[in-house]
Amino acid sequence: GQQLNQSPQSMFIQEGEDVSMNCTSSSIFNTWLWYKQDPGEGPVLLIALYKAGELTSNGRLTAQFGITRKDSFLNISASIPSDVGIYFCAGRGAGGFKTIFGAGTRLFVKA
Amino acid sequence: DAGITQSPRHKVTETGTPVTLRCHQTENHRYMYWYRQDPGHGLRLIHYSYGVKDTDKGEVSDGYSVSRSKTEDFLLTLESATSSQTSVYFCAISEVLVNGVNQPQHFGDGTRLSIL
Numbered sequence: 001g002q003q004l005n006q007s008p009q010s011m012f013i014q015e016g017e018d019v020s021m022n023c024t025s026s027s028i029f030n031t032w033l034w035y036k037q038d039p040g041e042g043p044v045l046l047i048a049l050y051k052a053g054e055l056t057s058n059g060r061l062t063a064q065f066g067i068t069r070k071d072s073f074l075n076i077s078a079s080i081p082s083d084v085g086i087y088f089c090a091g092r093g094a095g096g097f098k099t100i101f102g103a104g105t106r107l108f109v110k111a
Numbered sequence: 112d113a114g115i116t117q118s119p120r121h122k123v124t125e126t127g128t129p130v131t132l133r134c135h136q137t138e139n140h141r142y143m144y145w146y147r148q149d150p151g152h153g154l155r156l157i158h159y160s161y162g163v164k165d166t167d168k169g170e171v172s173d174g175y176s177v178s179r180s181k182t183e184d185f186l187l188t189l190e191s192a193t194s195s196q197t198s199v200y201f202c203a204i205s206e207v208l209v210n211g212v213n214q215p216q217h218f219g220d221g222t223r224l225s226i227l
Binding site: 031040042044045048050097098101102103104 | 151152155207212221
């Protein structure tokens with residue numbers, strides 16, 4: 001079945017640093033999504049991307065839909081302690097509602 | 112949390128017992144989903160529903176059944192729980208716009224299920 005490869009698996013960074021994580025797939029997706037999950041809670045949608053090449057920002061977060069439609073990245077600028085959590089990418093194919101999730105990137109921020 | 116309530120939030124039970132998890136939404140969304148989350152696997156789809164009494168299997172449906180008798184409620188049942196079904200279970204909902212675009216899913220806060 002479809003799979004998403006999300007990297008890195010975990011990151012340990014200093015407060016104030018920029019962060020970059022990405023997802024790749026062997027399949028083409030029509031939608032890329034990025035979620036964040038805090039401990040004990042469900043994933044929360046950060047950014048949704050609907051067009052190849054699209055670059056979208058949400059505060060300090062920026063995500064891009066790759067031109068090949070097989071990849072996406074998420075950048076976080078000037079990280080702060082509350083950025084700690086698990087970040088998931090997710091992809092959806094044409095006409096679909098089924099969403100495939102990556103395994104997540106666990107982010108640790110040291111103050 | 113997008114009007115999604117999962118119950119119970121935590122449950123410990125024994126192998127072989129039946130377990131039912133409930134997802135209740137107040138958003139009147141058409142689609143509802145059940146996922147399980149395990150370390151290293153992200154979120155994997157168990158079953159989903161595209162309307163009242165309309166359900167279908169996801170990628171890890173073995174050992175699970177679902178029912179949706181009302182728009183707002185989606186039940187996940189483990190008929191005879193096994194230790195491999197110890198996991199965190201998430202319900203999600205989504206809606207389809209008039210132009211046919213399916214909106215991103217929104218998630219509940221999860222049910223932590225331990226089967227001993």
